[in-house]
Amino acid sequence: MTGFALLTDTQQPTPSDPVTPPDLRERFYALLPELIASDPRAVALLADIGAGYVDVPPDLADRVINVGIREQLLVSTAGGLALTGMRPVVHTFAPFLVERPYEQLKLDLGHQGVGALLVSAGGSYDMAGAGETHFGPRDVPLLDTLDGWTVHVPGHADEAEAQLWAALPGDDRVYVRLSGASNARPYGAGPSMTVLRRGRRGTVVAVGPLADRTLAAVADLDVTVLYAGTVRPFDAAGLRATLSEPDVVLVEPYLAGTSVRHVSDALADLRHRVLGLGVGAAELRRYGSPEDHDAAHGLDVAGIRRSVTRFLS
Template structure:
């Protein structure tokens, strides 16, 4: 998948539209299934590839069923909508139609945990990763910058199972070539290992200023890079993982990676699923302890500082 010029100036969602059009031009089996969300954005793609952009309307359960049927017929379906309408609302269909039958499909969400809190709890979904983990093995990608969206989407649509790409309005200031399952070392230290997932990297870097910690960056959380974590934990097996969704979602995979050595784990993420507040994404980050100050305070307390 080509990296088009100017991607750095787009949002993740806009970079996704560019990448999908590129993918559909290369793969005649590529089909997009929509549930009204982003239908206007795909108008040009629909004209260029007639019959390969299917909008089922506000029927998310049907969208998953249609994707399952397409997959059974040899197509590579991609289903796109807001995270709660993609994972939570049609969860039974994701479980039975896709996972149970061992089908290939790519799910791409927007909205993340609380990107648009003005819409209320209906558009918030910090639970998505935990729900997918409950269904078994899948590939899960969390880009942290628009330039990372295209390469990660190509990996997702090239897979042989259910893949999930989680887009967000939050993003890091710089892209990193972290497109495979291997984590990238951003900073080295000896007191602890801090894993920053996707758009959390900038906040983690600022929170880690002055701390003797290793910072790893990942955009692929399933499968989890146990080898890189074990290597980074050479000096300390105190591990902090900072994720932009339900706190503790990745603690089981970290536990498994370090199962044969003594260790401590702190999982930072969304700790309160429902704050009963609107506000802005930044205000929700602050309330969840996922702003720079909150992350720094949690790491320092974990390290006894």
């Protein structure tokens, strides 16, 4: 088969298992010195975030640079280092990595034709108590306006680690989006979607850390569920290969509707319907917890089930 991976019967997901998955951000901090040591071109760039959590051996100290709270400088420095042949690994919270230095991403990386490995933390609203300044649901939509980006949205620390190792040796532009939410087990770190289950009444594409709750939400519905740990490039072949009814629901952990265009492009020759679930555009001014935001945006189990059921009926 091409375009997607298929779990065997003995691998079928059990999202209700009482498993505490490893934290994606903690795994990245533990892995970063090893990543840098493995490649003489690699250099880590931080903007204070994470600087106190990375244990840097003395022999790597000159390849871990903290520029302080200067996010435009962070990305500009990455562009300059990439022009000299280095491989920058750039890290901070999502809004500070994509929104604030957007012009530098466009010019110092894209226009210069160089690459970097960007690794965010905080997801859309992991830092719920910090409010709107630390919310990052617009990161993937913004990168969609730029050319040549690979975007990974791992749903488990094992997937994130595999994606980081695969991205480090290259010279392309890669974004790895880390979140505090996680699935109980890894479902796939490759570019192809994974078939979690098959059904006849439509297809639900669950992205990254939303897979387990999506499976729980549609447990008794006759739908195919696909898992995407990589969203750009979008796996159009995998979607088409598993399609039954041309009704598709996207469940994404960032701005709602972000990948609707990619589904429409994949099914351009078919009459189809698409529903894009995700974080709403309206600002929620009560901080609350990440779970409160999930419920408010309809991204908890009850909200996903309500939306999918209404759409398919």
